[in-house]
Amino acid sequence: TVAATCQRCLEAFEHHLDIPIRLLVGVKDGTVMDGPGLDEFEVWELSGDTVRAVDFVEESLIMAMPFAPMHEFDESCKALHGPVESDTPDTIRPFADLRSKMGK
Incomplete structure (x- = not known):
């Protein structure tokens, strides 16, 4: 084990x-x-x-070794539920302010 x-x-x-x-x-x-x-x-x-x-x-x-090890046939093993809090926005727009930085 x-x-x-x-x-x-x-x-x-x-x-x-x-x-x-x-x-x-x-x-x-x-x-x-x-x-x-x-x-x-x-x-x-x-x-x-x-x-x-x-x-x-x-x-x-x-x-x-498995790539993603998990409990086998265990009733107490439940996936995490609920929203995941994050400080980053859902959508990342890397070129959103490019026009203003180029002066146009």
């Missing part, structure tokens, strides 16, 4: 991630890694001699 903020109600919650990792690590040597059954694996080609497991875990976590 990872800490996340619900995009519907803006409350913090624990988001459960279930990440099955099937990884095939190879070395970049100019040959194409191809063959039967390889489509079931995540293929990473390395250019160096060292492998950092944290890179694989980090990439898997980032790709598994």
